[in-house]
Amino acid sequence: MTIIIFLFFVLLVIGLSLYLGKKAKTSSGYYAAGGKIHWGVNGIAFAGDYLSAASFLGICGMIATVGYDGFLYSIGYLAGWIVALFVVAEPLKRLGKYTFTDAIDSKYNSRGIKLAAAISTLVVSVCYLIPQMVGAGVLVEPLLGIPHGWGVVMVGAIVITIVATAGMTSTTYVQFLKGGLLILFSTVLVVAVCVRGLTTQPDQGGNVPYYEYTTLAAVNESGQIKVSDAGWQVVELQDIESAKLTFAKLAKDGKETWWLVSEKDGAVELHETQSVVTTRDGQRLINGAPASQDNQLRQVSNIEKLRGASDASTGSVSPIELLAAVSDKDTQINLWKEAALTDKDGGKVTIYYQKVTPGNQVMRPGLKFKVQGTPLERADFLSLMLALFLGTAALPHILIRYYTVPNPASARKSTIVAIAAIGFFYILTLFMGLGAMINGVLNPADSNMAAPLLARSFGNILFAVISAIAFATVLGTVSGLIVAASGAVAHDLLDRFLNLRMDDHQKVRAGKISAFVIGGLAIVLGILYKGMNVTFLVGLAFAVAASANLPSIVMLLFWKKTTAKGITASIIMGIVSSLVLILLSPDLFKLYGLDPATAPIPLSNPGIVSIPLSFCTLVVVSLLTGEKAKALKLAAQQ
């Protein structure tokens, strides 16, 4: 049933695409859907474009694992639409034709702007493409049982087909369909969560028995841990000093497992964890036994105490009651954390352990973003919120959607529809994320699957529908990104910058060839970046977009002294500074396998530095070149 529903969606999307493809013969049809899309359809398609894998998979997963901090992304992403509506929507529609470059180059006709803006579109689109492709692989793996890489190839092939057949028209209707279904079925999922209610022993509706993790009593004899139950032997102890954690490897009946050591008032306790060990000879062990179809990591995360009670259930609750129960200071939630170490035999060990966290801490910022931390950690939080707020109105695949409607008023109205649809969805993300957190459905090794796994706890049909929609989410967003990127190559670079003087038919063909190349690149990157957090990557794409594009758009509209050279310099500064800051940041050092503490740039989010830098560059270069132009003009007159 799962596969049938999934294939139905995919075939529907391709069928729609082929049908609409017959209507897109001109470059206006390919890049801007002929400018004839109804504002209501465009508004929902905006939602479809925007609610990407990062929103549906990433935010829900982050809320499920770190609580309110994940919801900060929802707030920031939505707030960004205010910039789009009040500052960008109507002027952009008046200025541009097919691409972001059209709008900012409309007053100048400058080769420098064309080149810089096209590169910026490509860079931002590729940064945004990577998490979408990674998300596709993550989804397909459990759904169809095929490896991550093949999932990415499948998405790439379908998307290239969609984009190469019809461009913006099919992309728009695919996004409209997907955006509408995503909001509808997410609502269904939230209603199901509320009807099920809260319990301290979640069993996924009776389908998966609740697993009680064991705690063992032990004694500390001069640094030697001894378990009170003589059946258990301590094999080795490992300290992770940076996290102030100690883990013990215990053996019983020939099976070795990892336990978290805690010591309070002289009493020692060992708490059962889950572990994945890759031994030196390449064998993969899960919880001490060889990994297999039947031996996988258990799904986790639940309420330990509900308003102080260890064994409690509520029955159906309203959404407000659900939030109130989770935020109660006497509610305790078992969140799962990850630690990595190397055992004495040289095996690489990843340990997943429980951390009991009070509800009042879960439901305010602080578990991921250290708002009570050092000034630098606080600056990082500020930087993220700035990039999210300013990034939306600078995303190329969002900006080009303004060209698909017939007039500026329609651009405004479609933005309002988008705000309504996206805002409603983002409220749902809080309930879906918390639903996954309290229902024992999380995969401790991959938070991205929180929403689909929550759906599976309500039955395979809802799981299949939600997964198919999530897959369509990836398809739609990738399609939009590839249209934007192929427009940058064919329209901005080949036609405008290199002045190849292509006719209408050649422009469409160039766009389709570009779509093939960029789609191929996306497939490769999606495979290479397997395992990266999708929301994190999208947050970085927002920072690059806000740094490279937003200063030009805003200053072009509101500062008369802006010059072409100022815009070109600002875009280049925005791209280079944000990328350098990201590549040298602690998070990326962690991905390279290096010590994050040695990263030369201490910030994880670059926006707080790169956005003002880009603005300043534009102002300084504009003032310098504007004065120079004025002086030359005066000299010529004399």
Place this chain on the structure above:
Amino acid sequence: MLHEPATPVGKDLAATYKMRLGVLMFLFYSLFYAGFVAINLLNPLLMEVTILPGLNLATVYGFALILVALIEALAYDLFCRRKEQTLNNTQNTQGEGN
């Protein structure tokens, strides 16, 4: 070929009004958003305080940021449409979509 719009756009006499109104509403929302960020940075524990039955400040402020965005958007559209109808004639109206 220069950068003409994808579809022909007539003169909009309300454009200046809409731009000024947009900037004002943007500034108002920016202040509201900045307030949320500032509380988190300066006094994060305030976000735990229950201000509506069962709901803490973090939840209420977060939802309010989403709802205020929608309310402002609808108000902006209303004011823009009124101005467009007043200033632009029926043929040249920019206030109607397709």
